[in-house]
Amino acid sequence: MTEFTELAIRHVTKTYVVDDMPLPVLQDVSLSVLPGEFVSIVGASGCGKSTLLRLIVGLDDVYRGEILLGGTQVSGPGADRGIVFQDHRLFPWLTLTENVALALDAFPLPTEEKAQRVRDAIALVGLSGFERARPAQLSGGMAQRAAIARALVRRPAILLLDEPLGALDSLNRTRFQDALLDIWEAQRTTVIMVTHDVEEAVYLSTRIVVMEPRPGRIRSVIPVELAARDRAAPDFVALKQRVLADLRH
Amino acid sequence: MSGATLSEALRAARGGAVPWSRGLVLPFALALVWVWSVHVGWLSGPLAIQPERILLAPFDDAAGREIWRAIAASVLRYAGGAGIGILLGLALGAAMGLSSTVERASGGSFHALRQITLFAWIPLLTAWFGNGEASKIVYIALSAFFPVALNTATGLRNVPTSYREVSRVLSLSRRQEIRRVLLPAALPAITIGIEIALISAWIGTVGAEYAIGNGRGIGTFVSEGREQFRMDIVIIGVIALAATGYLATRVCRRLSSLALMRASGLT
Amino acid sequence: MNVRSVAVDRVVDRFPAVRRIWTARAVGHRLLPLAIPLIVLIAWQCAASLRLLPVQILPPPLLVATTAIDLIRGGEIVDGLRVSLWRIGIGFAIGAGSGLVFGALLGLSRTVEAYCGLTFRLLAQIPSLGWLPILLLIFGLDETLKFVLIAKASFVPTVIATSESVKQIPTPFREVARVLQLPARSYLRRLVLPATIPGIFGGLRTALSHAWIALIVVEMLAATEGVGYTMVWGRTLFQIDIVIVGMAVIGLIGLAMDTGLARIEQRLQHWEARP
Numbered sequence: 030m031t032e033f034t035e036l037a038i039r040h041v042t043k044t045y046v047v048d049d050m051p052l053p054v055l056q057d058v059s060l061s062v063l064p065g066e067f068v069s070i071v072g073a074s075g076c077g078k079s080t081l082l083r084l085i086v087g088l089d090d091v092y093r094g095e096i097l098l099g100g101t102q103v104s105g106p107g108a109d110r111g112i113v114f115q116d117h118r119l120f121p122w123l124t125l126t127e128n129v130a131l132a133l134d135a136f137p138l139p140t141e142e143k144a145q146r147v148r149d150a151i152a153l154v155g156l157s158g159f160e161r162a163r164p165a166q167l168s169g170g171m172a173q174r175a176a177i178a179r180a181l182v183r184r185p186a187i188l189l190l191d192e193p194l195g196a197l198d199s200l201n202r203t204r205f206q207d208a209l210l211d212i213w214e215a216q217r218t219t220v221i222m223v224t225h226d227v228e229e230a231v232y233l234s235t236r237i238v239v240m241e242p243r244p245g246r247i248r249s250v251i252p253v254e255l256a257a258r259d260r261a262a263p264d265f266v267a268l269k270q271r272v273l274a275d276l277r278h
Numbered sequence: 279m280s281g282a283t284l285s286e287a288l289r290a291a292r293g294g295a296v297p298w299s300r301g302l303v304l305p306f307a308l309a310l311v312w313v314w315s316v317h318v319g320w321l322s323g324p325l326a327i328q329p330e331r332i333l334l335a336p337f338d339d340a341a342g343r344e345i346w347r348a349i350a351a352s353v354l355r356y357a358g359g360a361g362i363g364i365l366l367g368l369a370l371g372a373a374m375g376l377s378s379t380v381e382r383a384s385g386g387s388f389h390a391l392r393q394i395t396l397f398a399w400i401p402l403l404t405a406w407f408g409n410g411e412a413s414k415i416v417y418i419a420l421s422a423f424f425p426v427a428l429n430t431a432t433g434l435r436n437v438p439t440s441y442r443e444v445s446r447v448l449s450l451s452r453r454q455e456i457r458r459v460l461l462p463a464a465l466p467a468i469t470i471g472i473e474i475a476l477i478s479a480w481i482g483t484v485g486a487e488y489a490i491g492n493g494r495g496i497g498t499f500v501s502e503g504r505e506q507f508r509m510d511i512v513i514i515g516v517i518a519l520a521a522t523g524y525l526a527t528r529v530c531r532r533l534s535s536l537a538l539m540r541a542s543g544l545t
Numbered sequence: 546m547n548v549r550s551v552a553v554d555r556v557v558d559r560f561p562a563v564r565r566i567w568t569a570r571a572v573g574h575r576l577l578p579l580a581i582p583l584i585v586l587i588a589w590q591c592a593a594s595l596r597l598l599p600v601q602i603l604p605p606p607l608l609v610a611t612t613a614i615d616l617i618r619g620g621e622i623v624d625g626l627r628v629s630l631w632r633i634g635i636g637f638a639i640g641a642g643s644g645l646v647f648g649a650l651l652g653l654s655r656t657v658e659a660y661c662g663l664t665f666r667l668l669a670q671i672p673s674l675g676w677l678p679i680l681l682l683i684f685g686l687d688e689t690l691k692f693v694l695i696a697k698a699s700f701v702p703t704v705i706a707t708s709e710s711v712k713q714i715p716t717p718f719r720e721v722a723r724v725l726q727l728p729a730r731s732y733l734r735r736l737v738l739p740a741t742i743p744g745i746f747g748g749l750r751t752a753l754s755h756a757w758i759a760l761i762v763v764e765m766l767a768a769t770e771g772v773g774y775t776m777v778w779g780r781t782l783f784q785i786d787i788v789i790v791g792m793a794v795i796g797l798i799g800l801a802m803d804t805g806l807a808r809i810e811q812r813l814q815h816w817e818a819r820p
Binding site for chain 3: 300301302303304305308379382383384385386387390391393394395396397398399400401402404405406481484485488489500501503504507509512513515516519520523524
């Protein structure tokens with residue numbers, strides 16, 4: 030079980046080279062995320078938010094600066110960081126249980142404990158009863174929940190979500206957001222979520238990071254202090270307006 | 279013969295971290311082992327020829343110099359036979375693709391005949407047309423005929439219904455529909471059919487020459503080399519076969535993409 | 546409105562069941578595929594009966610039919626088929642088997658691709674027909690010649706399909722495997738194998754058809770038994786009826802093999818990887 034520790038992103042800069050021309054994707058991005066936070070990153074396309082997630086999870090190692098988890102520089106993927114992509118990326122030829130269990134293949138745990146963890150993860154995301162279903166038989170929302178189970182079964186310190194609700198229609202999106210909240214409150218995992226939906230960010234997060242594009246930089250960091258999660262409440266609306274204003278700047 | 283993947287491999291070998299070298303390591307190593315085995319006497323029999331003889335044979339060997347005229351003869355035969363086959367294939371393919379009646383009448387027979395391995399036609403053809411040029415040309419034409427007819431018919435049959443609906447909405451005459459909608463839409467498939475036919479016809483050319491003999495050609499060249507137990511002749515013949523086929527594929531692919539671009543510019 | 550169709554309509558209205566069968570157009574439509582074979586058959590019989598061409602060039606259709614029955618009963622066809630199928634079985638197993646392994650290596654390892662890729666593709670440019678004389682000089686008319694040639698013909702398409710399928714495993718899935726740090730065994734068992742089966746199977750289908758062609762070529766040019774040899778033997782004796790029977794057998798076997806594999810391929814469709 031990984032300890033809840035601080036994620037420190039320090040002066041991260043990443044540049045692509047396209048046709049011999051340098052293309053800066055991230056420029057001097059610094060951010061600290063404390064255990065138990067729910068941080069949303071919002072920004073227009075091209076601001077490098079997905080790239081930042083990929084650097085954190087370790088799919089990409091080429092950048093300047095440091096990304097430290099609990100004081101140690103991250104290098105490559107690890108059990109301490111999990112990610113859920115916008116497309117659920119469940120393997121179509123495996124059942125739900127097999128897909129979730131896949132995440133534990135790298136762990137040297139006894140079989141019975143693995144099976145129990147898988148069952149717990151599936152129950153956590155509310156998919157009990159669908160253990161033998163194949164991804165094609167699950168709805169978009171259910172498949173995304175399965176992907177979350179697959180990420181959470183490893184008990185990561187940080188859960189990264191890359192526009193997880195992007196592929197869902199608006200009706201399912203609100204339902205899913207509540208499910209996400211339940212999961213987060215039950216697990217108290219640290220969450221970093223990339224989204225382009227400002228209302229969603231205000232609804233779910235404890236902090237909102239606003240990024241601007243070309244090159245990707247952090248424009249502002251806004252703490253979320255609401256009396257209640259009520260989309261119609263005046264403080265909610267005010268906060269949403271503030272974030273939108275920052276985005277439009 | 280896959281011209282595309284070979285050129286990709288050449289490009290990859292050239293653009294590797296160390297340009298060119300890695301892809302060539304294996305061939306050079308094998309060549310060195312071969313030369314060494316022959317010199318040491320470890321390799322005997324038909325393979326025991328110095329590789330240098332292979333490189334020089336087309337130029338200083340009497341039998342080897344024949345290869346140039348053999349290539350010319352084969353290419354001529356190829357052009358003639360493939361041309362006939364492609365034209366006939368386009369004709370039948372268009373008929374089958376545009377008319378359900380024709381398709382229903384001839385489709386079954388066509389597909390049944392198509393199942394017979396091409397090479398198996400040779401005994402019948404030599405019985406009917408003799409052991410000479412006629413059989414070879416017919417065989418080459420047959421090799422080109424089947425892929426072209428098949429792909430043309432399929433291409434025309436598979437024009438999306440949405441296109442046909444558009445032509446109906448615009449009240450196009452049948453002639454206009456064929457000229458402006460169906461043929462251009464089927465053009466990619468037809469082009470693929472012609473490409474396959476060109477490869478098939480080239481193999482058919484050499485195959486017919488090899489099986490039937492009588493006259494100049496790469497196939498005859500290789501066949502005689504084999505009968506005389508001259509591995510060097512056989513090898514340069516085979517290399518000529520592969521190289522000419524590869525070049526023909528590349529040239530035709532370039533021409534066909536040019537033609538496609540012009541055609542889509544017109545419509 | 547012509548008189549005949551009115552009359553037909555009246556009859557058909559009285560007996561509705563008759564409608565489907567008796568409309569002249571429907572009858573014609575149904576029988577159309579048989580039109581050309583029938584015309585050819587009739588013309589063939591006429592030409593043969595009128596002795597327009599000598600029997601050595603155009604045997605009458607009836608003779609072809611009786612020859613077919615004789616050859617089947619006499620066992621020549623069955624014996625020939627047994628030898629041929631044995632050859633293609635062994636050759637295909639060797640060629641496709643090693644093709645799968647080499648193709649997987651080529652697709653999975655960039656080092657293997659860098660060192661072996663060019664050599665493979667150069668050798669793949671040479672068609673089976675090109676290999677025949679070289680291998681003939683090395684192996685003579687031995688059975689080994691047939692196995693090697695058929696193995697080569699099966700090898701090339703299998704390698705190409707396998708390496709392409711492996712390389713085309715969708716990147717999203719490969720990223721998931723990296724994030725989950727899948728050990729090598731799981732990577733192969735849970736990702737590579739299921740994701741590549743459809744593509745590999747298509748390659749095996751192509752490989753089998755190439756192997757069949759190589760078999761016929763080698764049997765016609767360098768063998769003393771087998772289906773291909775039987776045809777050449779018939780030609781040498783100027784017995785075109787045997788040649789035609791041989792061609793029909795070759796066509797039927799080829800069709801049967803391809804249809805069988807196509808059926809299996811359809812069942813595998815549901816494996817298709819869609820990220």
